[in-house]
Amino acid sequence: MRIAMFLALCSLALSAQTISVAQLNLWDDAPDKTLAQLWGAAAQNPKSATARVNVSYAFLSQNRLQQAEWAARESLQLDPANARAQLILGWTLAREYRYTAEALDCLHRAASVYPVAHLGAADVLAHQGSLTHARTELQAYVASGAKDYLRAAENWLKLLN
8 A cells, every 4th residue: 555655656746747848858959840840851851760750759749649659669660779769759658658668668778868768767667666766767867967857856766765
């Protein structure tokens, strides 16, 4: 009972559901392009993983999760090492409440480039019941120097200790 209540508190504290997609900071300069423009760019460059990941991010921003997942998977077929695509796929899977090994793997692969991926990984791990590993991910986020969710991550760490 205590663990179930604790997991509920953790998932409310900070999760892929509560972190703004805009905070993922996937563009150096956030484009003002519409989804149609991004989709057009992807159609013109069918072998461009970057174009596909931009479409995926736009879908994720609109909470069109199945389409975001599909576009991220296409991007990863073109470039398996693309950290942005890894982040979007892992994040999308968590937003779909699919706290799977695949989601965790994607988030781990993205974390060296996008520290916010540690928070997504902590969310997945907490839902899997692996609180020690969730704590490790939160500590990695804090150690990264990222500031967007620092206070929330520190508060979540206090709950886990």
